[in-house]
């Protein structure tokens with residue numbers, strides 16, 4: 001479902017934003033960004049990205065009606081999962097390597113999965129658990145039991161609530177819902193807002209009070225990262241296919257996507273690629289569903305992404321300096337379907353087969369072009385994402401070389417920058433020594449938190465990574481080779 005079709009026709013706020021937005025950063029911003037003071041992540045943004053995999057859980061009245069977007073007039077009595085088992089969701093997430101889960105506490109239909117005091121349109125009015133149930137509580141308990149971070153998606157667009165479209169009154173209602181979620185369930189790692197801004201029950205659209213929404217999260221859950229198209233902490237990647245740009249900066253120019261739901265000819269590219277000159281650190285999150293729809297539909301049981309398909313997504317998101325937010329929707333019983341659970345397990349086994357054996361460069365002799373003091377090349381092999389090889393400040397091509405005792409065969413390369421200190425690399429290539437010359441087998445633009453590339457099986461005893469250009473002396477924390485992607 002493409003949320004973009006709502007975006008332009010909506011509020012005055014959006015319309016004003018479209019006109020007169022500076023498309024590029026000013027010259028002074030650029031020169032500032034290109035000096036040593038390039039943006040860096042907060043500890044929360046860093047932890048968020050290093051987690052790599054988060055699971056989205058879309059569950060509401062739509063699960064029972066077969067719709068993707070509820071109308072808002074659904075009878076709460078239809079919400080009646082027969083065997084709700086949030087622990088089963090959490091086990092499937094945990095055992096396949098996910099670090100957190102984000103639940104649709106409320107989707108566009110307005111039905112609340114927790115017994116909110118703000119509306120009767122919630123689980124209290126459903127027969128499930130005799131009207132005493134709380135999906136959010138069961139979800140949170142399951143996440144905590146499995147050691148997973150907790151996240152919530154609270155749709156600003158509400159097709160049920162009569163106050164939607166009224167301005168302040170709806171904003172108060174929405175903030176009250178957000179406050180309940182952020183005060184009654186313990187620590188939250190991510191709060192997820194989409195920019196969908198359709199009509200409410202009276203045909204009106206709402207102007208969302210984003211500054212107040214963000215302030216509320218900051219006050220109540222200062223360690224949570226806030227997701228929306230426009231951040232402030234993490235941005236949407238610009239599509240719902242789980243695909244980050246092959247060039248993907250964690251820095252952005254906020255003027256290009258100033259608000260959630262903002263749309264223009266440049267928005268998708270700006271979100272996918274980020275901006276090397278951007279003054280703000282705002283890494284991209286790639287959301288996508290394991291099925292064609294976000295909600296469970298019987299007829300899609302045969303269309304669950306395969307384990308190989310999930311590995312492709314991993315390469316195209318995590319492997320391109322993004323984070324993967326993979327949706328797995330529970331069935332009307334309230335459990336993940338066997339087909340989804342099997343794909344998740346297969347996804348985990350494929351990653352284990354590929355990466356589990358460790359870096360094939362381990363034990364190699366390292367050499368590099370001039371290194372900064374204290375940042376010797378062997379640091380890229382120590383598996384510490386913060387320790388790194390840093391080239392000396394001198395410009396020109398910088399390289400790091402690995403020489404092994406024996407020839408190895410490999411089909412995957414992994415590069416990582418020490419992003420706690422920022423993102424700098426704009427072009428690289430990876431080469432193998434073959435019959436007296438260096439032959440490139442992988443090359444690209446950005447690296448960031450993680451860059452993964454697959455190729456046909458190659459063999460070599462000597463490998464080198466050449467940094468062709470970087471904004472500052474590059475800091476590589478990992479260079480790794482693996483075999484198994486083409487198995």
Ligand code: FUL
Pocket residue numbers: 001003068069194195196287294
């Ligand atoms: C969008 C929604 O319109 C979809 O239904 C889904 O929830 C997706 C993740 O976000 O904005």
